[in-house]
Amino acid sequence: MSDQPYEGRYEGPYEGYDPYPQPQQQQRQGHGQPQQHQPPQQQPEWPQHTQQWEGQTWETQVQPSMPAADTTYLPPQGYQAYPEPQTYGTVGQPLPQEAPAPTPEWTPAYQPPVQQAHGTGTGGVVTPDSASGYGPPTVTGNARVTDAQRARAEGRSPIIEPGLQPAVLTAVLGLLLSGTAAIGQYALVVPLVLLQAVTAAGWFRLNGMWPARQGIALAFLGAVTADVALLAAGRENAPAAILGTLGVWVLLTLVLQLRSHADPDTRMYGLMATVASAALAIIATGHLAAEPDAVTVGAAAVAVAILARALPLPTAASVVVALLAAAGAGIAVGGMTDLGSKGAFLGLGAGVCALIGHRVASYDYPSRFVHFTAGVALPLAAAAPAVYLLGRALG
Template sequence: MNNPHQGGYGHWPQQGHPQGPGHQPPYGYPADQEATTLLPPVPAVDEAATTLLPPVPALEDAAATTLLPPVVPGGMPPQAPQQQPYQQAYQQAQSQAYQPQPQPQPQPQQPRAQGRHAAPAAAAPAPVPPPVQQPAPGFDPPTMTLKRPAAPAGPPYPGVPSQQFQQPLPPPAAQEQRGRTGSPIIDPGLQPALITAGTAALLAGGAALGQVPLALVVVLLQALTAAGWFRLNGMWPARQGIALAALAGFTADAAVLLSGSDGSAAAVVGTLGGFFLLVMVLQTFRPSDPKERFYALTVLGSATVVTALCTMLLLADWVPAGVGAVALATLLAAAPLPGPKWLGPVLGLAAAVLLGLLVGAPLALGALAGVGALVGRRVAAYDFPSRFVHMTAGVALPLAVAAPLIWIATDLLA
């Protein structure tokens, strides 16, 4: 059926070139000698061209394979298992969260095996637990109060120990209020009373020498009064207020010294009126809180009045007897006497009255001087005063309060 001169199905046509004995055509195809007749001949290998090349040293099997990767027995090397994508795991967890059946407890993740030949089961990821839906912050329907968020468990700042944030520290004002117990009245004590007696002795000596030496001691008394009054009322340093109050006292002293005998009291009253008006103008246009402005106006106005009234010692007649009664009443009130607490002030007032009677002064001099000394000392002991208050207001206020009373007892009541 097949033509022997034409190629049939699965046969190639017969070629006209001879074939040598034992020659097998490659891959089952006959060799075509005519297709290779136009190729150039292959030159023979020149043995002399390779004589100049260096000989190749022989390598051992161990040295030849040192840089090759190790061969893993058993076929292909193990490959890390592919982890489940995060999005697919999250969707699966969301779908499990809405199922009615109880949720299984999450199994603890097994530690991953170390080394190159770890088993694939050891590196399998643990099942992702379903997210817990937190209630959105809102308002409490019964009370309509905003819910306060819970405090963080750890420290809010890195590197700061959490012990510092366990309990909030109370404000300094609360600590100070808890530390203050008992009566807010604290007596200045014996040391300020001794300094008051020494100042009274200086005033008595200045009065014996004349008005100018007395005015120099009164200036010292006015400086102590201005500083102690401001600190007693809780305003410190307040240098401008202290300077203004002291300036009012110095101006009153100068007005008394420059005026005649008829206009001395009017000079003090005029000085007080002018400086009090200046204080009101300054505090009215002060850029501060209204409550603080009113408080500053009260303190500065009262300091101006108390400081300027010390000038009344320059107008009194019985100055040594009056300041002596003040010193005696202050010392007995501050002395640690046995018995009840009121015994010292009572004895001090009785001693002041007795001193006035012994020196022949007006009857009301000792009584008014003693009352002024006790009132000034009591004011200096009010509302937990500090040592600075005791050494300024506690020294000056007994004499400052008694100064106008001495003038009233010697000039108006005589």
């Protein structure tokens, strides 16, 4: 054996470029004895990036030191510069500086228009936020927002009048009251009970409480109780029968609402709606307590006034025409009774109360069901106190 370096022909790869070098003890068999040539074994072609962090480097040139921020990510040679998108965001693995920031998956589902919403109530004026780039929130498409709130936010009036068809039904019911009052007190009970039932149902629906069968039944039962008490006590004791029934029903409604398991706001809202519905239905008993001639004149005046109010005229002109029609009906029907020309005052008073009830039934963007219940009944129910008081004063 000789200490001279191996000078024979070497066909294998130069060991300085061997990516998988053998250990030193296997490279030489002894001091001064070169390793016998072995043909290179076929090694599996592993991806180079798996050796980037684990294998030794055979670079002989000194690499300049790089800042920690620049050496955080070194992409492997011969492969794409960036890893797969799904690897971004892994805990402990920073993003490459060259890679774009991942786009957030969430995007705003609703971008309201920039126009300002004018109105009152919940749809007030809102100034757009210039920093965020979003306009003011709107209420369009929100299931929890009422039609009246949407109308205010869009600058429209939340008042929709019942129209001609409910006015015709009011006129028919008013003429029934007027005609049966001339027949007798017990005949008047039939259209009166119908009026009270429609009043109770329409008030709950006008307040957005539907279905409210228990509240409607309670209010209607109070009205029937007032009718029975008045028939039993007589017209001379009508105030005591009506007010006594109303007081008892307010107390009963309060007790029932206290037993409810709903939240306090819901209980208070239900209490007020039930008390108001019962009060309106019981007050309608005033037609039964009034003098027959007063009911005949007053109910006919309401029928004519509501028909005139439904004419396609401007609001102010329509109100004036309705009041003049009520006074004229009072004079015409009063001439067939003992009231005579005094019926004009009674007709005018009943017409004013009827228009108030008509206005209440038109408030807050009501539905078609409200128009055919509250829109029909409230004008006649609201006119009952005027018919009773004016009938006693003028008779």
